[in-house]
Amino acid sequence: MTWADLPLLGNQIMKTLYIGIQKGGVGKSTQTCQLAFYARSQGYRVLVIDFDDQANTTHCLARSGKVMPLSKTVTEVMMKPVSINPDNSGFNILAADGRFNGVLVEQARVKVEVGGIKTELSSLAHQHFAQFLESMDAYYDICIIDGPPSLDIRVTIALTLANAVLSPIELMQESIEGMSNTLYGQRGILNIKSILNPKLQFLGFLPNKVQSNETQRAALKELNERIGQHFFTNNEGVVALIPLRSAISECQKQGISLADIVKTNTMARSTWANLRKIFDLILERIGVEEHSQVEHAQIAHDQTEREVGEHIASNIIHLAEQKARVGGQLG
Ligand SMILES: Nc1ncnc2c1ncn2[C@@H]1O[C@H](COP(=O)(O)OP(=O)(O)O)[C@@H](O)[C@H]1O
Numbered sequence: 124m125t126w127a128d129l130p131l132l133g134n135q136i137m138k139t140l141y142i143g144i145q146k147g148g149v150g151k152s153t154q155t156c157q158l159a160f161y162a163r164s165q166g167y168r169v170l171v172i173d174f175d176d177q178a179n180t181t182h183c184l185a186r187s188g189k190v191m192p193l194s195k196t197v198t199e200v201m202m203k204p205v206s207i208n209p210d211n212s213g214f215n216i217l218a219a220d221g222r223f224n225g226v227l228v229e230q231a232r233v234k235v236e237v238g239g240i241k242t243e244l245s246s247l248a249h250q251h252f253a254q255f256l257e258s259m260d261a262y263y264d265i266c267i268i269d270g271p272p273s274l275d276i277r278v279t280i281a282l283t284l285a286n287a288v289l290s291p292i293e294l295m296q297e298s299i300e301g302m303s304n305t306l307y308g309q310r311g312i313l314n315i316k317s318i319l320n321p322k323l324q325f326l327g328f329l330p331n332k333v334q335s336n337e338t339q340r341a342a343l344k345e346l347n348e349r350i351g352q353h354f355f356t357n358n359e360g361v362v363a364l365i366p367l368r369s370a371i372s373e374c375q376k377q378g379i380s381l382a383d384i385v386k387t388n389t390m391a392r393s394t395w396a397n398l399r400k401i402f403d404l405i406l407e408r409i410g411v412e413e414h415s416q417v418e419h420a421q422i423a424h425d426q427t428e429r430e431v432g433e434h435i436a437s438n439i440i441h442l443a444e445q446k447a448r449v450g451g452q453l454g
């Protein structure tokens with residue numbers, strides 16, 4: 124089987140977002156979990172898939188008590204054809220089991236015989252995963268795949284089958300290497316888009332854990348000069364930023380949404396207002412549509428809405444200032 128024979132998906136209702144970059148600790152799992160909580164609160168039916176053996180997302184969502192794992196794990200789905208009937212909760216995870224690397228990544232080139240035809244394990248896994256995603260189309264509006272911190276067969280499978288990809292980064296000069304590989308490498312987004320998956324949409328690099336200090340400002344300026352057209356920007360063309368906030372890591376530890384914390388932690392409100400705007404943009408750009416009967420959950424409380432609006436306004440001013448500081452070149 125050559126690359127040209129790899130399975131693709133037709134037009135699905137379920138939109139698949141891959142959150143990935145060849146770097147750990149940048150916020151892939153955090154954004155996966157927080158976007159999943161938010162999308163569900165907006166009434167979308169959400170499937171999360173954990174491609175990382177470290178299973179941070181699997182554990183975070185398990186702690187939430189709101190997300191049931193599907194009856195098979197991610198490795199089981201890759202290894203053989205399965206038939207899964209999700210419950211009707213509209214919020215599930217295809218959990219990590221810590222075996223992806225051992226049974227698949229390290230054995231990717233091993234040939235196996237199926238129906239008298241010899242195939243590489245990686246191609247077989249690819250086919251099984253494509254079939255799995257196809258079979259989930261009827262049950263979910265959005266599927267979010269949390270990527271590993273490496274560039275291996277998982278990345279090719281995800282990018283070939285996804286509709287969109289988002290890459291969180293940290294603002295450091297060294298980030299340029301991971302960003303370049305993520306875009307231009309053999310398993311890079313642009314390569315896979317041009318050869319295999321023309322519908323793949325790169326939403327952009329999204330700086331996370333941003334601090335307002337000279338080092339990060341200098342890194343933003345340099346990264347922007349080198350690769351600026353690939354940043355995630357808001358509708359005004361300003362680079363979106365997620366600040367470093369203990370409330371965010373606290374939410375991940377507890378398995379809750381930042382939307383839940385702002386009810387009691389007023390300090391976190393502007394952070395949530397900022398993050399929520401970014402999540403709305405992501406959902407809008409992927410073109411997620413709601414097909415469920417589920418009532419919209421009440422997420423924001425009316426009495427905080429006005430304050431949140433004020434924070435959004437001040438955040439836009441902040442972003443505009445930041446844009447001016449880097450010479451108006453962002454976006
Ligand atoms: N914006 C943020 N502010 C504070 N802590 C964050 C933020 N984003 C992520 N973290 C924390 O950083 C650590 C790494 O994030 P994680 O999402 O696990 O990264 P990755 O999945 O890319 O390895 C986690 O402890 C997480 O809670």
Ligand SMILES: [Mg+2]
Pocket residue numbers: 151152153175179180269270
């Ligand atoms: Mg992770």
